[in-house]
């Protein structure tokens with residue numbers, strides 16, 4: 422009997438691996454957006470609120486009680502850093518809460534659902550399982566896909582044409598003017614140029630420009646200081662053997678083949694669904710040029726997901742394609758809810774425009790506005806006979822303030838007019854001071870964290886798979 426016992430045991434073990442491999446569906450969900458768009462907060466709040474779904478009533482599976490259990494499991498990709506969920510949640514829910522450190526590189530988290538049986542054979546098969554692998558990666562890296570089809574000469578020409586319009590580039594342009602691209606390669610000169618170009622990218626990003634490729638110059642991951650990141654654009658069509666120009670071109674090609682391509686192969690090409698977080702409010706606050714740039718970046722992202730648009734990428738996909746893409750304007754809690762409809766209308770208009778620009782077809786797309794973690798409460802006050810819609814929050818220095826971020830127009834075209842044609846400036850009120858600390862939580866078991874429409878985002882991304 423002990424032998425049969427052992428056989429039964431090992432059979433079970435085999436059964437486990439078999440069911441893991443063949444019968445338990447896996448959904449890979451990408452979360453991206455430029456630095457500070459809100460990826461880390463989004464994933465942390467999403468996972469926590471799925472585990473304690475009291476505030477996720479917009480999800481049908483929650484309404485119907487279809488979710489029997491949600492738990493974290495070891496992820497399948499063993500060489501990828503794990504998304505540090507516990508540490509981020511601890512920061513947000515501490516007695517003195519703080520924002521977690523944002524995304525610097527790619528990471529992954531597996532969330533597994535035990536679900537009520539469904540379908541014709543539900544009663545026979547019992548509860549179902551679904552694994553959701555959340556893949557977090559910098560939006561800066563996605564924009565790199567645009568470099569794949571370009572030669573060093575083409576890329577340089579494009580970048581150098583753009584730089585004179587950006588005041589942050591003055592230093593780098595002066596450096597370029599002072600070097601001879603055809604001179605013999607000198608590593609010190611190459612490093613100086615790469616540093617100057619990186620400084621420009623960092624400043625341009627800080628000033629609100631979205632299109633700041635190559636993405637790894639901003640977020641190098643573990644490649645900091647390596648030759649693939651030690652290049653910069655130079656004028657000219659070609660360079661003699663041994664010249665600075667030729668060496669820069671060689672490194673640019675290395676960046677494409679050793680950095681961009683492996684990233685897309687390993688992560689991007691395997692996604693089923695994608696959410697792109699966009700800090701639209703910040704771009705509106707920065708002004709028309711920043712908003713225009715953000716729209717260009719959205720089109721660039723869609724182009725990356727367009728089947729057949731990119732020879733290199735289509736060959737990787739082998740017919741597989743992303744099914745759903747959600748564009749979410751984040752940090753909606755900076756605005757009173759009376760303004761949320763305007764913000765949604767704006768991101769919807771931006772998505773329509775981005776789809777047109779990218780000639781996008783294929784995946785189902787949707788745009789919403791949300792706050793992954795609500796850091797404010799609303800307040801209405803009468804001031805000089807007028808009712809003001811304010812939001813109240815705690816500033817980093819501990820002061821409580823109730824502020825009026827300013828308004829968004831009901832008609833988004835007033836924001837989206839091409840910058841030169843006099844697009845107006847909005848959110849010029851108190852928006853600039855709105856750096857709210859995360860709220861102190863009064864934890865109710867099963868209640869999760871307060872948010873705005875995080876459940877609507879989850880419904881679009883996962884809802885159909887949970888029923």
Ligand code: GDP
Nearest residue numbers: 457458459460461462520523524792793794796
């Ligand atoms: P990442 O770089 O994309 O990972 O961005 P993070 O998730 O680290 O978010 C960047 C910053 O945006 C945070 O430190 C917060 O200050 C702010 N933030 C993100 N999400 C929210 C939100 O839902 N509400 C508010 N008020 N602020 C947010």
